[in-house]
Amino acid sequence: MSAVPFQNVVACLGQPVAGNPTQYMMEKAFAAAGLDDWRYLTFEVPPSKLTDAMQGLRALGFKGANFTIPHKVAVIQFLDGLSQAAELMGAVNCVNRVGERLIGENTDGKGFVQSLREVCDPAGKRIAILGAGGAARAIAVELGLSGAGQIAIVNRSPDRGQQLVDLLRTRVKIAADFVPLQGDYAIPGEADILINATSIGLGDAAARVPVVVDSLRKELIVADVIFNPPDTWLIRTAKERGCRTIDGLGMLVNQAVISFKIWTGQMPDANVMRDALEEFLEL
Numbered sequence: 666m667s668a669v670p671f672q673n674v675v676a677c678l679g680q681p682v683a684g685n686p687t688q689y690m691m692e693k694a695f696a697a698a699g700l701d702d703w704r705y706l707t708f709e710v711p712p713s714k715l716t717d718a719m720q721g722l723r724a725l726g727f728k729g730a731n732f733t734i735p736h737k738v739a740v741i742q743f744l745d746g747l748s749q750a751a752e753l754m755g756a757v758n759c760v761n762r763v764g765e766r767l768i769g770e771n772t773d774g775k776g777f778v779q780s781l782r783e784v785c786d787p788a789g790k791r792i793a794i795l796g797a798g799g800a801a802r803a804i805a806v807e808l809g810l811s812g813a814g815q816i817a818i819v820n821r822s823p824d825r826g827q828q829l830v831d832l833l834r835t836r837v838k839i840a841a842d843f844v845p846l847q848g849d850y851a852i853p854g855e856a857d858i859l860i861n862a863t864s865i866g867l868g869d870a871a872a873r874v875p876v877v878v879d880s881l882r883k884e885l886i887v888a889d890v891i892f893n894p895p896d897t898w899l900i901r902t903a904k905e906r907g908c909r910t911i912d913g914l915g916m917l918v919n920q921a922v923i924s925f926k927i928w929t930g931q932m933p934d935a936n937v938m939r940d941a942l943e944e945f946l947e948l
């Protein structure tokens with residue numbers, strides 16, 4: 666038991682949240698950092714209860730929270746300010762209380778870029794991203810802010826794809842093109858990095874991502890956002906083709922590392938968090 670009368674409380678709000686590994690990772694990280702008076706809770710909150718939940722979060726003085734599906738956009742109306750990345754993305758996955766103000770951040774894209782940096786610097790690189798949903802948006806904006814050379818958004822629905830391209834061109838000021846996803850995508854010879862940011866592969870290790878396998882050159886860096894299971898068809902196939910690969914676990918750990926730092930001001934032990942995640946997912 667903590668000796669202090671009040672605990673610092675942070676939480677995850679989403680629906681569905683059963684099986685979300687963040688609480689397990691955060692609690693292990695608080696313990697490893699000696700932050701005995703910090704607590705992380707997980708709450709199942711339907712959209713119809715988000716207003717009440719946000720009032721409760723303020724009234725009870727929570728230090729912050731993570732927001733996951735379906736609240737990443739809806740939460741913005743309840744906040745007092747946004748980071749540059751969150752404002753550009755129009756989505757928030759981490760809220761921090763600064764005095765009485767609630768400030769929205771987005772750590773998804775930063776978490777991805779941190780994983781990528783362990784393999785290469787994105788500056789000047791030509792990058793193909795499959796998908797144009799929340800994950801693709803966060804990754805593309807953050808890569809743009811990190812100086813990527815050119816980004817191709819390859820998506821099934823043209824409207825979403827074109828909207829993201831317009832955002833990258835006009836707000837992030839980066840060269841971007843839309844490529845409609847029809848059949849298998851042939852990765853251009855000049856591409857340096859391929860990222861699967863679709864939900865293909867979630868819960869299905871055999872799910873095939875629509876790419877021409879022969880266009881996976883060994884010089885290509887191949888990343889997948891899917892973390893459960895992390896050993897996706899794309900990661901396995903890219904490895905067989907000799908590519909360097911980055912699985913979705915690194916992004917998940919890193920976005921949590923960044924949230925931890927934002928709330929506590931301390932760097933957590935990322936290895937403790939990765940071990941906790943692997944233990945939770947029984948990998």
Ligand code: NDP
Nearest residue numbers: 796797798799800801821822825863864867890913916917
């Ligand atoms: P969204 O629902 O916002 O977007 C899904 C994207 O996948 C869309 O671009 C959609 O295309 C595309 N898509 C889905 N199914 C198909 C298909 N059969 N063929 C072609 N395209 C398809 O989801 P998010 O962006 O929020 O999440 C995507 C994935 O990223 C999830 O699985 C999530 O678990 C993972 N994720 C991982 C994180 C990590 O830390 N590792 C963090 C955040 C998310 P269309 O627009 O045409 O519908």
